[in-house]
Amino acid sequence: MRMRRKRNLEPRMEACADILLVRGRPMLNLKEAAETYRAVFDLEEVFGNDRPVELEVGCGNGAFIAELARRHPETNFLAVEVCTNVVLTAMERIRREGIANVRFLNIPAEILPCYLPAQSVRKIYLNFSTPLPAANREKQRLTSSRFLQIYRLLLAAGGEIAQKTDSLFFFEYSLKSYAENGFAVVCETHDLHHSEYAAENIVTEYEANFTAQGKPTYMVCVRMC
Ligand SMILES: C[S@@+](CC[C@H](N)C(=O)[O-])C[C@H]1O[C@@H](n2cnc3c(N)ncnc32)[C@H](O)[C@@H]1O
Numbered sequence: 001m002r003m004r005r006k007r008n009l010e011p012r013m014e015a016c017a018d019i020l021l022v023r024g025r026p027m028l029n030l031k032e033a034a035e036t037y038r039a040v041f042d043l044e045e046v047f048g049n050d051r052p053v054e055l056e057v058g059c060g061n062g063a064f065i066a067e068l069a070r071r072h073p074e075t076n077f078l079a080v081e082v083c084t085n086v087v088l089t090a091m092e093r094i095r096r097e098g099i100a101n102v103r104f105l106n107i108p109a110e111i112l113p114c115y116l117p118a119q120s121v122r123k124i125y126l127n128f129s130t131p132l133p134a135a136n137r138e139k140q141r142l143t144s145s146r147f148l149q150i151y152r153l154l155l156a157a158g159g160e161i162a163q164k165t166d167s168l169f170f171f172e173y174s175l176k177s178y179a180e181n182g183f184a185v186v187c188e189t190h191d192l193h194h195s196e197y198a199a200e201n202i203v204t205e206y207e208a209n210f211t212a213q214g215k216p217t218y219m220v221c222v223r224m225c
Pocket of ligand 1: 086129204
């Protein structure tokens with residue numbers, strides 16, 4: 001089902017312009033975009049400091065990135081979300097809560113290297129990315145080789161990816177993909193909420209829904225070799 005456009009979308013987006021680094025055109029031709037757009041940001045200029053940068057891909061309503069940023073004022077955060085309606089909710093949350101260390105990119109993650117400097121990111125978060133089990137959607141999975149090559153460009157030496165999912169299929173697919181693309185497992189659990197990592201976990205919107213349905217959360221953290 002197509003999501004209805006938010007009321008007053010444009011003025012509300014405009015009101016968040018100071019925390020929105022880039023807004024892509026809908027139905028962007030990714031190949032054309034990758035060739036056309038070359039607007040690499042100076043992240044020290046963007047944040048006004050040289051603190052480490054972490055990135056969430058597919059931030060949804062922003063609950064996770066807001067809490068992470070609140071807990072870690074010593075870190076800068078970027079949040080990528082392809083859907084404009086959705087990124088607006090996340091940006092309005094950050095504005096409302098007065099959080100200073102988060103900026104947004106309203107683009108598909110496929111074109112991140114057009115905007116972010118190589119090796120500029122310390123850690124990437126993938127929270128409940130859509131599993132896309134159909135074989136013909138494999139390339140679009142956010143842990144496919146195609147995306148891991150993009151993350152490899154963006155991550156600094158020793159950089160990490162932290163992933164959570166409710167889908168055993170997607171979890172196992174991702175573990176295989178990490179191994180095939182030179183990422184080594186740092187920690188892993190099939191039941192995050194009953195593991196040693198539970199205390200520091202930040203529950204996302206999708207995670208809360210899946211947990212309410214009795215589903216476990218699979219979590220893995222990998223490091224680039
Ligand atoms: C299933 S939702 C999960 C939202 C949130 N991370 C959570 O855990 O509540 C996946 C989100 O990723 C976004 N997304 C999917 N593919 C993307 C891509 N290639 N680039 C950027 N965002 C993407 C979707 O628009 C959606 O908001």
